[in-house]
Amino acid sequence: MDRLSGLDASFLYLEDNAQLMHVCGLIVIDPTTIPGGYSFEAFKTELGRRVRPIPMFHRKLKFVPGRLDHPVWVEDVDFDIERQVHRVALPAPGGRDELSELAGHIAGLPLDRTRPLWEMWVIEGLESGHMAVMSKMHHASVDGVSGANMISYLCSLEPDAPPLDPGATAGASMRVPGDGELIARAVGNTLAKPVNFVKMLAPTAAILVTSARRASEGKAMAAPLTAPRTSFNGNITGHRSIAYTKMSLAKIKEIRHAVEGATVNDVVLAVSGGALRRYLEERGELPTTSLLATVPVSVRSESEGGGSNKVSSLFTRLRTDLEDPAERIQEIAKSNVNAKEHHAAIPADTLQDWAQFAAPRVFGLATRAVSSFRLADRGPVIHNLVISNVPGPPVPLYFMGGRIEALYPLGPIFHGAGLNITVMSNNGIMDVGIIACQELMPRAWDLADSFPEELEAMHKAIVG
Structure with missing residues (x-):
């Protein structure tokens, strides 16, 4: 158990x-x-x-x-x-x-x-x-x-x-x-919740104070609820549209080395921002302010809490308001330094600690309310989409004896953010998986096909 x-x-x-x-x-x-x-x-x-x-x-x-x-x-x-x-x-x-x-x-x-x-x-x-x-x-x-x-x-x-x-994943079966x-266990855990709640107040207050100070100094990560509304931000249905593409990991690394302070993830975010700009511009939907992405961050090596999910998140602007790809990657790399420092100041287990108070009925009622009353179709947009970068194999792998030619990851989408872009490195290639709500983005291929074009434009502008 x-x-x-x-x-x-x-x-x-x-x-x-x-x-x-x-x-x-x-x-x-x-x-x-x-x-x-x-x-x-x-x-x-x-x-x-x-x-x-x-x-x-x-x-x-x-x-x-x-x-x-x-x-x-x-x-x-x-x-x-x-x-x-x-x-x-x-x-x-x-x-x-x-x-x-x-x-x-x-x-x-x-x-x-x-x-x-x-x-x-x-x-x-x-x-x-x-x-x-x-x-x-x-x-x-x-x-x-x-x-x-x-x-x-x-x-x-x-x-x-x-x-x-499989190493540590192997083991005895669970009774x-x-x-x-x-x-009995539930009663014990319930009785402990008030004490655990009180213990969380002081460190959480310290996090809020630190975040407020960083915001006043202009050193905080982008704030949620400040995203512009797009056609893929609204209540989602159960229908999915999927597309995928490939990018050269070598070119991504060349851009990274050419831009001071940039990381591979910064390049991925900048290319994603450029691809989204192309997608929205072609439809006459490009907002004047930048799209805001939630970026999951693995805390697997830091967190000691139990559970299968060892993840936190940061918010970052994709600078879709900038046409020049060179300027976009430079601005993202610069702003993400602050975002990462801000994220590092938050203990790795904070999200997991607060999630212990998650109540199934409350969560269920909230989810049904968002869906039934279509709350995601109006009001502030928390974030536009999720973008994940998952490390993959640097060498060829074989699945049941068959050589893996591509591995396109596809994450979940949410009410209010009906688009997820996930990339995974795979033997020198960056595989890109795109999943969206079909009603909000019927042709995900239009976005996928923009990724190689945007990478080429950025590589030419930065590396030559």
């Missing part, structure tokens, strides 16, 4: 039929490298064998009676790989439009909470001769980094080599507690 942290559980409480809290990955594979050739049955059998030593893949939720406390993870004694892995074929001609449409449909399907909170869809019939695997993992179970790690544990460095060592034990 393993109790969910407040942050992990909050992703369950925030979920509704439109706001689905799972993270996805679209893995494109060359099946010609699979020893003995590809067959779905052999693929599924091998996958079942590989997930067995890793508890995350065969655990499920058990809720506390009366929802008195956060749920716990328990062993799924009826685990069946047949329920987790599905097979589907693309309609002809099996190009990018057909693949993205199918991936969008799969991304819009909720996970079954009575089973382990993950599934994989094996997609055949790509016109390239490749195959694809669409993975889905609930955010209550993984964040971006841990999700990528879980996928990597199913991979190998050679087609016929054993999978990577299933009785309702009486869960209620």
Whole structure:
């Protein structure tokens, strides 16, 4: 038994039929490298064998009676790989439009909470001769980094080599507690909440004072609720549009080295800002003020709190108000120095500590209110979108023996921010995954196709 942290559980409480809290990955594979050739049955059998030593893949939720406390993870004694892995074929001609449409449909399907909170869809019939695997993992179970790690544990460095060592993720199965034990634990945790709340007040007050001082000095990160409204900022539905593209990691690094103080993430944000500027400008929708992005930050090495999610966030302006790509990257690099210093001044466990007070009924009522009354369609915009940068493998990897040609990460979207851009480095390439609410951004390809163009323009302006 393993109790969910407040942050992990909050992703369950925030979920509704439109706001689905799972993270996805679209893995494109060359099946010609699979020893003995590809067959779905052999693929599924091998996958079942590989997930067995890793508890995350065969655990499920058990809720506390009366929802008195956060749920716990328990062993799924009826685990069946047949329920987790599905097979589907693309309609002809099996190009990018057909693949993205199918991936969008799969991304819009909720996970079954009575089973382990993950599934994989094996997609055949790509016109390239490749195959694809669409993975889905609930955010209550993984964040971006841990999700990528879980996928990597199913991979190998050679087609016929054993999978990577799961290390600390392997272990004994989790027992299933009785309702009486869960209620007793819940009562104990509830009684401790007032004391823990009081303990949080002093450090939180110090954080607020520090933030106010940095703001007065012009050294704070960008503030939420100051974002301009765009066509993808509003109430979302359960329908998803997906697109993807690739960028040269070498060119991104060349830009980084040419701009003083810049990081790879700064370049990614600047390119994203330029691509979004192109997208909005072509539609006559470009705001005069800059778009504001939430950027998840992994605190995995710093945080000692429990839970699968070890993440915090910072807010940053993408300088979509600047046409010159060179000026944009320079301004983003400069402002992000302040944002990172501000973020570093906030203890890594702060978000996780406050999330312990997350109440399922309160979160559920709030989510339903936002959806039912369409509150995200009016009023201040908290942020325009989420942009994540997840480190990936620097060398070729093989998934079930098939060489990974691309790994496009796809994060969740939210009421009020119906767009998510996630990038992952992959053997010298930066794979870009874009997911949006279909009603708010029907053609995500229009945005995806702007990324390589913007990278080229920035590289030319900075490097020459």
